[in-house]
Amino acid sequence: MTIDPLICDTIMAGSTSKTVHDIFQSMEYGPTSSSSATAQAWLESHARTLGLFINGAFLNPAGRQLTSLTDAKGERVFSVVCAGKEDVSEGLSSSASGLRSWSELSCAQRAKVLLKWAGVLGQHGPCVAELSDLSGASCPPASLVRLAQYYSGWAQLRDARLSHWSPRGVVEVVASDDCPLYSLMLKVLPALAMGNAVMVVPGRVAAPSALLLAQLFTEAGLPAGALNVLPGDPVSLGAIVAQSPTVNSVTYCGNKQDGAALCKATAGLGVAVSVSPAVGATCPFVVFESADIDSAVDGAIEAAFKKRKEVQWVLCVQEGVLDAVLARLRLRLAGLKCVSLASEADRVLVEAAVQGAVQQGATLIQSCGPPASGLQYPATVLCGVAPPSPCVASPPPWPLLPLMTFRSHAEGVTLANHSPHGHAASIWTEDLTLALEAAKSLSVGSVWVNSHSVCDPSLPSSGHKDSGTCTDGGREGLYQFLQPSPCAPSLSRSTPALDYDTFGSAASPAVIPTESAPKFYRQFVAGKSCKSESGGSVAVQTPDGASVLAYCPDGGRKDVRNAVEAAIKVQPGWMKKGPSARAQSLYSLAKELEAKRPELAAAIRAQTGLSLDEADLEVELSVDRLTDWAARCSQTQGGAPAVPQAGSALSLPQALGVVGVVLPDHKPLLSLVTLLGAAVAMGNAVVMVPSQRYPVPALTFIQVLQASDLPAGLVNIIPGARDQLTAALANHNVIKAIWYWGSPEGCQYLQHTCTGPFKTLWLHSGGPAAEEEACWAPTSTSFLEETWNQSTQWRSVWIPTA
Template identity: 65%
Template sequence: MAGSTTKTVHDIFQSMEYGPSSSSSSTAQSWLDQHSRSLGLFIDGKFVSPTGRQSRTVTDATGGSVCTTVCATEDDISASMSSATSAYKAWNDLSCYQRAKVFLRLASVLQKHSQCVSELCELSQSPTSPATLVRLAQYYAGWAQIRDTSMPDWTPRGVVAVVGSDDCSLYSLWLKAIPALAMGNAVTVIPGVATALPSLLLAQLFVEAGLPSGVLSVLTGSDMSLGAQVAQNSQVNYLTYSGNKQDGEMLAKQTAGWGVPVSYSLSLSSVCPLIIFESADIDSAVDGVIETAFKKKREWRWVLCVQESVWDSVVARLRLRMTGMKSVPLLANSDRAVVDAAVQEAQQQGATLIQSCTPPPSGSAYPPTVLCGVAPSCACVVSPPPGPVLPLLSFRSNAEGVTLGNHSPHGQAASIWTEDLTLALECAKSLSVGSVWVNSHSIADPSLPLSGRKESGTSTDGGREGLYQFLRPTQSPPLPRSTPSSVDYSSFGSAESRASIPEGADPSSIPRSYQQFVGGQQKKADSGCTKSVSGPGGAVLAYCPDGGRKDVRNAVEAAAKVQPGWMKKSPSARAQSLYSLANNLEKRGRDIATSIHKQTGLSLEEASKEVELSVFRLYDLAAWCDKERGGVQLLPQSGSALSIPEAIGVVGVILPDRKPILSLVSLLGAAVAVGNAVVMVPSEKYPLPSLEFIQVLVDSDLPAGVVSVITGGRDQLTHALANHSVIQAIWYWGSKEGCQFLQHSCCSPLKRLWLHSEEEEEKQGGGRDWTHPSLLEEIWREAVVWKSLWIPTA
């Protein structure tokens, strides 16, 4: 036709604007209207709206009010905990088949009400696909069915509190709540504002699926203090948190001293590397970058690392792919100033920009932006701004790329792009992160374990491995609850040891002076001071070094140097070292049994039995070295997924008073069997068996630095271990005040804690049974972290 113009498909796509949203929220609005747009707490299987409570407004993306939620008080917490405690026994007493049926019915109910769930998530600005929740219910229905046969020596913890920050995703929150329920626990969910409405709806759907009343409660509040108030209730047996680091630190300090174990998933705002090697399919890699880096709502923040040989090619494709991309809405108006400041600082430091369009002069939107040529130390790399801003760094060799990927203080995930499978596997093994995706990104499935590293958390969620946080060994009693002591955190462990003048010494014999073991050598304490070691009658048996902060620093430095190499040794090589350790212990068994007899007052026969059992324990641990190695996960998607146990790194161990040699070899053996290095602090009351054991270490073939033994004041050495940034985990047996100090202090830098108050455990019936064989699995699970590796095949 005359005057007509012909447009190509390319022209149409270039000029096409976003159309009006076709989504409707009518189903969710109807559900909210049924509750008069004022949602109460979910307690004992029904909604409860107590009078005289404050309320919190939930807003949508435009700032408009969606509804209000009730802010729970102490009375509401007590009512919820009372209901949960009563319901727990009935829920756990059901057969595995009966519990599994509830989760299968929940999957059907979720599919039936998927529209309402989806719309409510969108209204709350917490978009979550109902299909992922259905997959959660179906996957954990299977684990509920086979719990007793697959984990016969484990039992539920009891009442579990699941806390989420205001910006926590719904999937992250219920990735904790659903497996806790599947294992037979009663669960109280304390959601943030973005997940409050969907969580209340899910609680209602659980009851519709047949969950007994009281097993699941949802408490809403005004801020994170509600989570701490729940943890302080004596009926709570375990607390797990998902969200940002700031709220996690506050929760750690507020729950310190209450005697409740706490785990953290601090994935929000974690800095994750996306590494493109020269062997990658560049077009696919750039498409992956665009897809993951410039979303409106990102749980993680990405840093792009590109090999120099393909730098120009990647930058050219980024320019081409970003042409015409529209500005991305920021999550909050205040984020605009943060993004502007970060971009300006990067430009002042020499960065060049790739932007899809000119930034608007104001408003809560910003165009997709790549900051080219920034340095690893730049603020936008260490902590990328909360917006569609992607720092771009270069590296030369493959090893340098891995080093750059490990530069972040976080260890949540990494995406690597290469067509070289050998390089992909080696890189995945070397990256200190919990999840690695090869030629892909952001793939999640409940069968894959998610373990945060470094500042990304202490919790393992997903898979079989994530279930154990909600279980305890059947032979171990529940951890006793307590109330906080008056602890001066700034001065804890800072008091100098008091010199003592021994009384009743036998002038005809001179007590032996021992040395500590640091970096493979027997040494005096750096201070040169010693402490007397007394027997049951008060007579001085020996003198031991009075170690301090400098000794801990020397031991940790030696451990940090040798641990990566020790971890890379084959499991069979580590097993041979443990067999050697067992043989040397057997040879010196008489001397160590004598030291136990003199120090603790046990008969020589009982002491000999403890040494004999310690030898057997080392043989058992040596056999475990190459037996528990993870496996292949079967996923709904096409591809191969591996779950791999790895060493934590450097572990600080403060040993108990009970069974001084058996506890030592059990903890030491399990830690080094999987590739950790250990800094051990013997019992301050009974150090002599540990000092005798040093000669066993000297005669063994363990690399120097893998194990160090430092004697001295327990509080002083605990303080030194807690404040050392290289220590990744602390296993502690000691005072109630020491447990409280570690909970309060080990949140920055974050450390994995395994805490035991010996005084409180004695009150509960004598403490841990170190002779029980099932103890090995519990210690082994404390000694490893899990890495999931995903390799697509299509």
């Protein structure tokens, strides 16, 4: 049916001076009205000073520093009390008692509390929405209700669906000053659902809303102390809280700078730290020739200019539609008003970025001319910038949108992957095949097809590249708040004194010739058995230490570099082979391992002093473990989670890339096969450092690798000094993850060093012999599942429908 434009003009005449036709052409948004009366009344009830939330009640201790929010006129709207060191112990004591009360409830009872909180949140939705808008952490209450409903289901099913896993205990959730409320609650709710107590250290933006939500949790029946909120400096206060033995895990959300600082501040405290630094990430907005240009341009403007987001967008347009996109951009920007900047410093940064881009040949498209002064600046598109341009590599604050062009589809994906961040991407095309191919090729955690900024807790998303070390959302996002049981190798709670500059630089002991001629082993790099680059060797002692059993190469930084270069060449092709082909290669490897069973058993016996029967049993278990990983290759294929919005969603498991593995002394062959098999089965390449004490079984295993059909460079084995090789792995930018079994000093060094870019760390500083034995036992289902999880990262793909 066709509607006469004159009729539309008549209908709209009483409400606006513009016709429907005019609005359709400009695609501008209508005026919005907002009221903060409910939030203002709640603030008045607290005398406009929000205290700490400890043990189910607000506390306002005297003499604490205040953080104030002011309006456009410079008048104070409200203040938030910043917690001091003296408040931390009270909060931790409350968390300990709250954990006992919360853990005593059944799964069904915890689920009911979360569901009731969703209902309470629905009743007080206006207050939550208004307060989040006032503090700059805008978050629709409906999205929080969805979080509560989703994780209440997992709270109900935890024992049935996640058997052999237990809560970590007290979890500290830290948010940076610019972290949005939704990102914070995406950590808090799953932690509570799994039975943990949560200590929240929110930044300036999310603190007011976090305090209100904690009060609503108390109204919903959450035991006092199960959720405490201590506003303050995310890095310094977060590190103080993490020092307590009560805290068993730290998870962070916010910007990269504070995340890296928190990792360094907590290094050596014996607590695992996971980070999700999405704030400030650069995300590509890719427009292909097959896109609906009107919808794509409208989406780009909405994403970049309509509302302040925690990410920075870069527009990538295929050359064939560049003119059409530019014409639409000029038309749509013409009606936009200037946007408000946060500070004068932001204006200086924006103007410097614009001036630099123009000097490099960029063309400006602006909604209007920039005012001479003030905190107002027009929406600006920087056309024709290059990938190395500063405004692309590190975009300044809102509201600038760099625009780059590409020719082919492959070039568009390459351009989109140019960013060091891997948070999300938006791609626009009407070609479904192209959309799926591009989505699989982009190195990001979330891909939105013909849409942007779509969030749902059912979709797992991992931080790719420099955008995090953990997975949030879905079942996969629950594991950061769980630990395998009964075995749980823990980090040492002591903080050793460590010189990060000299770690791993000690010279290897001198090799003195002996009268006998022990065997000389070689390392395995790029599919070849070779000497170390240094040419040096290390003497391997017999179990009693009375004589030299063998000599092995003394690997170093150059050997690690050669191994990584070989690994990155072969890993993409290995991943593309698919689960079935990888499974066949692992079955073949298990067959070769069985054929070398006598030699490997003899090597284990000679190295460790075990009986021949015990050594042979370890080889047998290693064969079975490889077979298990081969069978699991085709069992993790992602799925299509049910989402409440119209459309379809996919969750896709992905390989990490190149994984560095420092092996334990316990079970030298079985541990190698367990970790190697899981990583390779998922599509990763590995650089492995055998046990410094017991390297012979791993070096004997090289014969098995040489007889297998694994691609050259997929598996590399470099023996030598553990600390020296650990430092080499930590400082290589290509390595995505490091699995470490070693000393507390090594764990501390990795936590302090692996922040630029972030590496996923799986650290073990030793534990009781019984726990070590339990981890490698065939019955340790949860440990094997954790090993598989550590090998995998997840990508969500959102495909909307009309």
